[in-house]
Amino acid sequence: MKTARIAACAALFGASTLMLAAGQEANLADLRGAVKIDGSSTVYPITEAVAEEFGNAAERVRVTVGVSGTGGGFKRFSAGEIDIADASRPIKKSEVELAEKSKIEFIEVPVAYDGLTIVVNPKNDWCTSLTVEQVKKIYGAEASAKTWKDVNPAWPANPIKIYSPGTDSGTFDYFKEVVIGKDGAIRSDISVSEDDNVLVRGVAGDQNAIGFFGCAYYFENKSRVRSVAIDGGKGPVVPTVESIEDGSYAPFSRPLFIYVNKASAARPEVAAFVDFYLKNVSKLAGEVGYVRIPESILSRVRANWEARRTGTQFIDAKGEAVHGALADVYK
Amino acid sequence: MATPRPAATRVFQNRAFLWLCLVATNVAVVVLAVLLLSIFWQGFGELDWDFVTKSASRKAEDAGIKAPLWGSIWVCAICALTALPLGVGTAIYLEEFARRTRFTRIVQTNILNLAGVPSIVYGILGLTAFVRMFGAFGSNLENAVEFGSPESLFYLRLPFGSSVLAAGLTLMLVILPIVIISTQEALRAIPSSLRSGAMALGATPWQTVWGITLPAAVPGIMTGAILAMSRAIGESAPLLVVGSALFLRFTPENLMSEYSVLPLQIFNWAQRPQAEFHALAAGGIIIQLAVLLTFNGVAVLIRQKLQKPLL
Numbered sequence: 001m002k003t004a005r006i007a008a009c010a011a012l013f014g015a016s017t018l019m020l021a022a023g024q025e026a027n028l029a030d031l032r033g034a035v036k037i038d039g040s041s042t043v044y045p046i047t048e049a050v051a052e053e054f055g056n057a058a059e060r061v062r063v064t065v066g067v068s069g070t071g072g073g074f075k076r077f078s079a080g081e082i083d084i085a086d087a088s089r090p091i092k093k094s095e096v097e098l099a100e101k102s103k104i105e106f107i108e109v110p111v112a113y114d115g116l117t118i119v120v121n122p123k124n125d126w127c128t129s130l131t132v133e134q135v136k137k138i139y140g141a142e143a144s145a146k147t148w149k150d151v152n153p154a155w156p157a158n159p160i161k162i163y164s165p166g167t168d169s170g171t172f173d174y175f176k177e178v179v180i181g182k183d184g185a186i187r188s189d190i191s192v193s194e195d196d197n198v199l200v201r202g203v204a205g206d207q208n209a210i211g212f213f214g215c216a217y218y219f220e221n222k223s224r225v226r227s228v229a230i231d232g233g234k235g236p237v238v239p240t241v242e243s244i245e246d247g248s249y250a251p252f253s254r255p256l257f258i259y260v261n262k263a264s265a266a267r268p269e270v271a272a273f274v275d276f277y278l279k280n281v282s283k284l285a286g287e288v289g290y291v292r293i294p295e296s297i298l299s300r301v302r303a304n305w306e307a308r309r310t311g312t313q314f315i316d317a318k319g320e321a322v323h324g325a326l327a328d329v330y331k
Numbered sequence: 332m333a334t335p336r337p338a339a340t341r342v343f344q345n346r347a348f349l350w351l352c353l354v355a356t357n358v359a360v361v362v363l364a365v366l367l368l369s370i371f372w373q374g375f376g377e378l379d380w381d382f383v384t385k386s387a388s389r390k391a392e393d394a395g396i397k398a399p400l401w402g403s404i405w406v407c408a409i410c411a412l413t414a415l416p417l418g419v420g421t422a423i424y425l426e427e428f429a430r431r432t433r434f435t436r437i438v439q440t441n442i443l444n445l446a447g448v449p450s451i452v453y454g455i456l457g458l459t460a461f462v463r464m465f466g467a468f469g470s471n472l473e474n475a476v477e478f479g480s481p482e483s484l485f486y487l488r489l490p491f492g493s494s495v496l497a498a499g500l501t502l503m504l505v506i507l508p509i510v511i512i513s514t515q516e517a518l519r520a521i522p523s524s525l526r527s528g529a530m531a532l533g534a535t536p537w538q539t540v541w542g543i544t545l546p547a548a549v550p551g552i553m554t555g556a557i558l559a560m561s562r563a564i565g566e567s568a569p570l571l572v573v574g575s576a577l578f579l580r581f582t583p584e585n586l587m588s589e590y591s592v593l594p595l596q597i598f599n600w601a602q603r604p605q606a607e608f609h610a611l612a613a614g615g616i617i618i619q620l621a622v623l624l625t626f627n628g629v630a631v632l633i634r635q636k637l638q639k640p641l642l
Contacts, residue, residue: 036589038574041599048578049389055580064576064589067599076574079463081493195602197609220604288389289604 039073374613409499513555
């Protein structure tokens with residue numbers, strides 16, 4: 001009996017030293033509690049991948065991820081119902097005010113890039129690159145092009161068939177803001193679908209079609225649609241993992257974020273989750289079809305997270321939204 | 332007196348009408364058959380024990396539907412257990428007991444209107460009434476009033492938050508008008524001679540309803556219940572509003588648990604870029620059909636057990 005007890009003690013002691021040696025991994029396994037996440041369905045695949053891996057390491061932490069959309073996520077975030085909000089765009093001024101009203105401080109964490117890809121049918125042999133001005137001619141409500149010839153006189157006079165994601169999506173918002181600006185409008189005689197797979201099918205089936213969606217859909221359908229190089233002023237650039245990561249695919253690379261409630265970040269399971277997120281997101285983002293943030297920016301992100309730096313860097317002191325590449329805006 | 336039309340014309344009209352009805356029936360059946368065949372064609376390969384026992388994953392081959400499956404079962408069970416007694420009770424009151432006053436007419440009109448309200452509106456109502464309880468307990472869940480331990484089966488919390496109970500009650504609101512209206516129709520179809528007969532033998536109104544009217548109306552009520560549950564199990568819009576999660580690795584353990592539901596998971600898989608996930612969506616649809624058939628099977632069973640011949 002006594003020897004058994006001694007053996008048990010020894011085993012316990014051995015186990016505890018092993019756990020110390022294993023360091024963080026063992027700590028994760030001891031964590032309990034819950035991490036509640038909601039927001040953008042664009043960011044969802046990344047957060048799902050992180051939550052899956054985190055769940056393997058920290059089995060007793062109950063992680064839930066919802067898909068209410070970026071706006072819906074921020075609403076729940078401001079009501080204090082969730083710890084982390086997934087967002088496919090920076091937080092808006094009205095949303096910051098709502099959070100301030102309920103005394104919620106947040107930490108802004110860019111996690112990956114999505115490259116909006118403009119695609120045409122593979123049989124379209126004329127349109128290999130477009131300037132932002134030309135994209136505006138195709139999609140803008142004013143001076144809208146009826147045929148490809150209207151965009152560039154050297155191109156055939158075929159009518160353009162235009163596809164676009166749903167007007168409620170963050171993808172659409174970002175595209176509109178970059179191409180037309182805040183106050184302009186996208187033309188209304190276009191085919192809209194909430195499901196990007198429908199856009200892929202539409203463009204794949206019509207020689208004169210053009211459409212745009214997140215790069216994950218393009219990477220999966222490279223044989224069915226062809227990407228158009230974008231000339232943002234420094235010559236045409238094709239969307240690839242490299243050109244999106246280094247920022248040369250401009251202005252259609254957009255950052256994706258998670259926003260962490262500062263009060264929640266004091267809880268060990270939430271802090272561990274975000275630590276884990278930043279440690280693994282570079283690898284996991286690529287696996288689910290997105291593009292990682294370069295190490296130079298990611299180290300800034302980590303430093304800001306470690307310092308629990310609150311507030312957004314995408315709204316300036318005058319309350320105006322700040323535009324531009326992540327590398328320039330995010331310090 | 333009009334001259335009768337020639338017999339040949341009348342026979343032709345009769346035949347034509349028969350054919351028209353047959354075509355109409357077959358259009359519906361063929362569309363359904365094509366839909367089911369394509370779903371089974373795509374999704375049958377995904378179905379195995381792993382699919383229903385594994386959680387969501389970024390890798391299609393590791394992904395399963397455990398959490399949404401159990402979430403849907405919990406939410407729909409709560410919905411059925413609350414909507415049926417409430418709905419049938421309301422209908423019995425309105426049909427058998429209430430006198431036709433201005434008040435009952437207003438209630439009746441309201442119910443008819445509510446049956447046509449888009450379900451997302453009920454989602455907003457559920458969010459205010461069940462999830463946040465009008466902010467009466469503060470906005471943060473940390474201030475919630477709790478009863479019992481969070482790990483026990485009988486844990487309760489006010490406000491309900493984004494829990495299976497809040498979701499089930501929200502779906503109850505969605506299907507309540509359908510249950511009430513179909514029960515009323517079923518009760519109206521019972522010949523009043525049956526009620527008069529019971530009354531003549533000295534039965535109280537309560538005995539008449541419980542012993543005569545209700546058993547005779549059970550088939551109609553259960554048909555309404557089947558239609559209502561079929562709607563409830565396919566709803567996703569109101570559940571998104573009341574805060575259904577999509578990714579979780581655990582199944583509900585009490586009424587306050589977080590949850591996911593099948594339609595959300597199916598939609599998410601269907602709109603992923605990778606084709607492997609589209610096959611998973613088809614597999615999810617088969618599982619959802621199976622859950623729906625199970626719920627409806629229970630309704631059919633109740634119908635068989637309770638049905639009494641009218642003679």
